[in-house]
Amino acid sequence: MKVTKGKETKIVLTKPFQLEGESDLEPSYRAPNLLHRLLSLLKNVRPGSDLTHFQLPAVFNFPKSQLQCYGESVYCTSSNLLSKCNNGQSPLDRFTSVVAWSISTTRPTSFGVAPYNPTLGETHHVSKGNLNVLVEQVSVNPPVSALHATDEKENIEMIWSQQPVPKFRGTSIEAQVHGKRQLKLLNHGETYEMNCPHLSIRILPVPGIDWVGNVNIRCPETGLVAEISYRSSHSFLGFGGSRKFIKGKILDSSLFKVLYEVDGHWDKTVKVKDTNSGEVRVIYDAKEVISGLKTPIIKDAESVWPTESALVWSELSQAIMNKDWERAREAKQDVEERQRKVLRDRAMKGETWFPKNFRVSYGKDTWEWDCSPTHKWVPEAPIIAQ
Template sequence: MVVQVTKEEKKEIKIVLTKPLQLEKESNSEENYRAPNLLQRLLSLFNNVRPGSDLTRFQLPPLFNLPKSQLQCYGESVYCSASDMLSICNRGQSPLDRFISVVAWCISTTRPASFGVAPYNPILGETHHVSKGNLNVLLEQVSHHPPVTALHATNEKENIEMIWSQQPVPKFYGTSIEVKVDGKRKLKLLNHGETYEMNCPHLLFRILPIPSADWVGTVDIRCLETGLVAELSYKSSHSFLGLGGNHKVIKGKIIDSSSLKVLYDVDGHWDRIVKLKDRKNGKVRVIYDATEVISGLQAPILKDVESVWPTESVNVWSELSQAILSKDWEKAREAKQVVEERQRELMREFESKRQNWIPKHFVVSYTKEIGWHCSPIHNSVTPAPIIAL
């Protein structure tokens, strides 16, 4: 049950379009959303939560929210880029050239996270539909408990397609929160008949001794047709009392799985420079520069307000986002309760009728062996009324 929005109502709603998350060395706009005494408030929030607890159903007060949905954050990692890295992947002369470009693109989807603030948990059926150039991106929240997001993106000019599903699993460990991100990503370069599969690193929030947010874990990238494989390790070490250390490190290697030969070493920082070293001749080159790719990003623009779906994130959360931006926390609390109660009503309705939710844009299945599998209903994504710059 999704409340329909008339044309008149759409004109009254002030749609909030915010900048993507920026690199730490830039002026982070999300700093403006933080409430006073954030660490103290956060510690009190988790005072009665047991270590090891699953936080999937945990609801954050608006004080700790960014004015955007998690769907938007997932989408930004795909369409917010200062350079067209997907086209570079497609134009590589050899399978190895294309694979290296895909590795660089995969690193570019790792975006800065900020301690103490988080996006909204998407409601069931919520969508996010954005275009940038010839790339059209569509996300849908296909499950609420557990939370599962499906993504489909197509670029018909370059003949590129992306399909993936993501399920965040947050757990509390006393002095830290780790968000394991389950799900498989697929990037298809259809002109070359190549499919690349990859996973996502995990997000680690350290509360004590020094608050921080870091991506950690192992990412495996493989091309099913060529047998090329990349193993990337995301690390963030802290010295005594959390001071110093080496942050946002990425190390790895590119392997020819048919011969088990290591072709290249990968080394650098995902928020700065990542280099590739040729094992054969020792030559080193830069394959990714975060400053060039994810700096100076601007908020998207709205091309046609009347074409924005009622389920679009900016419609669902418009009143809450406006309240957060104006720091009207009482209004924010009320606006969030309205959305959450609408979600509960939807679930009660389906339970009373003994019906299952059917996503609009994806066919969804789940097995213990594979996990969540989301297949887009349509072959391509249509152009969107929200345009990324």
């Protein structure tokens, strides 16, 4: 944990989630009897219920906002996969590297706990090398986060939107993640469009958490497409089986031809097999990319925005790290009450709120939120990922 003095309060940053056994978060803050508490919390919830606005007590939070988790999946890496995407010699080389990069945004998480639901207008702004990342909560009903990241040196841009919709399934919780993601390699005039897997939280018979579902990646300019399936198979009563499994293919949609078969585990290695030559090679090694990650540092505390997640939730994060659950409860209530007061005051004045960093539009009958950045380049951030 990193605690640095800011303007009037503390900026609390924590180590990012990484491969199992490497993160120092889980053993340092988890409240006791989480499974029993979770079962008690859900005993009156009907299967099929939407849990989007379900309020979790502070003991079920880990010390991060959802915006921080979202941003970490982009800037917390120990190798520069984006540069590899940009430097590919052919469209197929670049596309294969983009597939590997997309897999790298799938990160481990912890059973029984969840990040904070961001407040309206909350932001998270971090730089890693030449990559500047900005995330903003552009809606709370429904909850929608928007991300803009740019690297002027590599001439790369990312524009994402994300809307999680968790539903209770009786013995599990399925969090569908709606929204679209774009990665633009501007030097090559290529845009890669993709979605992300869903999060499956098993409560019974064996507690666990996995990323599942289908991810489609396409580049309209080249006609290349990837169809990737995230799977988690279990034997009788949920024991054994293969977890964190990936299987799929890369194909040329104009020729209806499969070029590569994709196979592996997103927390280990992922390989592709050339359907013509039979050659097999590793395109992604999780240990090289999401291990050894360090806590971000504060470069300029005075420049941290008041809306920064690490400031908004600082008292709650500090209480969770200290296992002071009574203070955590109070701190969470303080943030939520301030948010309710702001919304009430705005409603009384008839004011319309607009995001600071995005222009937002959406179709009421679809999940497609269009979150267009208001600036071409994301500025350098006062928080630096190591």
